[in-house]
Amino acid sequence: MAEQPGSTGGTEGRVPPPARPAGDTAHPRLSLLDVEMLRSMAQGMPLDEISQQVGVSRLSLVRRVERLMALLGVRDRAELVAKAERENLIQGSAASATDDGIRGS
Numbered sequence: 001m002a003e004q005p006g007s008t009g010g011t012e013g014r015v016p017p018p019a020r021p022a023g024d025t026a027h028p029r030l031s032l033l034d035v036e037m038l039r040s041m042a043q044g045m046p047l048d049e050i051s052q053q054v055g056v057s058r059l060s061l062v063r064r065v066e067r068l069m070a071l072l073g074v075r076d077r078a079e080l081v082a083k084a085e086r087e088n089l090i091q092g093s094a095a096s097a098t099d100d101g102i103r104g105s
Contacts, residue, residue: 030089034068037061038090042081 040050051061
């Protein structure tokens, strides 16, 4: 179907997503638990200790880590921590993380 003269390609009426506040670097789909897990991983804490610290089973923790790797487009835990640090996902404000567990899943 050819565009009509003066057409904007079907974009009229679309509203762009809201701008994020300056300095808001937290990923919109990271929960408080995700941030806490990433911080512990960045400190070199073993998964068994992290699972005890945050109060979830090791299997649940491993699944959350896998979900985070997919969400952030990385292949392993080292890359996950490096990307989280590089993008200030674990140093940013905890207020911008969600407290409802896994959001958007």
